Amino acid sequence: AAGVIQSxxxxxxxxxxxxxxxxxxxxxxxxxxxxxxxxxxxxxxxxSFYEKMQSDKGSIPDRFSAQQFSDYHSxxxxxxxxxxxxALYFCASSLEGGPEAFFGQGTxxxxx
Amino acid sequence: GEDVEQxxxxxxxEGDSSVINCTYTDSSSTYLxxxxxxxxxxxxxxxxxxxxxxxxxxxxxTVLLNKKDKHLSLRIADTQTGDSAIYFCAESMGSSASKxxxxxxxxxxxxP
Numbered sequence: 101a102a103g104v105i106q107s108x109x110x111x112x113x114x115x116x117x118x119x120x121x122x123x124x125x126x127x128x129x130x131x132x133x134x135x136x137x138x139x140x141x142x143x144x145x146x147x148s149f150y151e152k153m154q155s156d157k158g159s160i161p162d163r164f165s166a167q168q169f170s171d172y173h174s175x176x177x178x179x180x181x182x183x184x185x186x187a188l189y190f191c192a193s194s195l196e197g198g199p200e201a202f203f204g205q206g207t208x209x210x211x212x
Numbered sequence: 213g214e215d216v217e218q219x220x221x222x223x224x225x226e227g228d229s230s231v232i233n234c235t236y237t238d239s240s241s242t243y244l245x246x247x248x249x250x251x252x253x254x255x256x257x258x259x260x261x262x263x264x265x266x267x268x269x270x271x272x273x274t275v276l277l278n279k280k281d282k283h284l285s286l287r288i289a290d291t292q293t294g295d296s297a298i299y300f301c302a303e304s305m306g307s308s309a310s311k312x313x314x315x316x317x318x319x320x321x322x323x324p
Contacts, residue, residue: 133312142300142314143255156311190255192312199243199262199304201312203255 102127104193104204112210113181121176121207125193131155132174133201134166137188149174150196181211216315218301223321230288232318234301237282241303244277245312246286249298258286258299293322 105124113119125132131150135143136159145158149168160166163181168174172193178185188206215237224230236244245260261268261275261284268275274287288295301315 142316145311145313148311158311192255199260200257201245202257203247205254 104191104202106189106191106204106207108207109205110208110210112212114212115181115183117181117211119178119181119209121178121189121191121209123174123176123191123193123204125172125174125191126202129193129195129202130172131194131196132168132172133192133194134160134174134176135190135192135203137190137206139187141187143190146176178209183211185209186211215313216301216303218299218315218318220316221319221321223323224291225323226291226293228291230286230291230295230320232286232288232299232301232320234284234286234315235282236284236301236303236315238303238305238313239279239282241305243304244275244284245300245302245304246273246275246284247300247302247314249300249317250296255300288320291320291322296320296322 107122133148134146137143146160147166148156152168164178166176190203190206192201192203194201218234243260246258247255248258272289276285298317298319300317302312305311
């Protein structure tokens with residue numbers, strides 16, 4: 101069965117650079133979520149979208165933005181990267197109103 | 213996660229049952245989840261339980277929910293080496309798979 105696809109899987113950026121992470125949800129899923137997992141930490145909710153509109157917002161820094169496109173894929177844009185942004189970034193998708201959120205394999209971002 | 217608490221480590225002998233416990237604080241959570249994360253991998257949804265249920269069984273997995281005490285447990289029968297992973301308890305903050313709050317995760321290790 102198709103899963104949530106994230107790209108790239110690994111990304112190395114320098115401080116103050118920008119990064120764009122992409123997420124392709126499971127077909128027919130209309131809701132996407134972004135999470136950040138720091139080393140040894142639990143995943144922290146960043147932001148979610150339903151039908152291309154932001155549906156909820158968590159601890160997402162102002163330097164980050166995200167959007168969902170008409171084909172339901174989503175992109176997380178990160179600017180002025182800091183060393184502390186180094187983490188695993190997960191995308192998850194679900195059907196609106198459904199109980200199950202399925203996660204992608206994550207993008208490991210390393211800021212040097 | 214500050215709203216969901218778990219013990220950090222559990223060690224069991226291969227073939228024994230593992231019981232991972234979790235407490236949560238939001239009594240309005242509709243769904244409670246168990247996710248599994250293997251080293252360097254994504255978050256795999258193992259199972260979830262609706263808040264008006266008190267038990268759910270799925271093959272080797274049994275979830276028990278005590279809503280009065282806000283206590284959730286995951287029992288893995290006949291624990292195998294492939295069960296070694298971090299297990300995250302999580303709660304949804306809405307009526308569906310909306311913002312999910314994760315616990316800090318329990319690292320399960322298997323002794324031969």
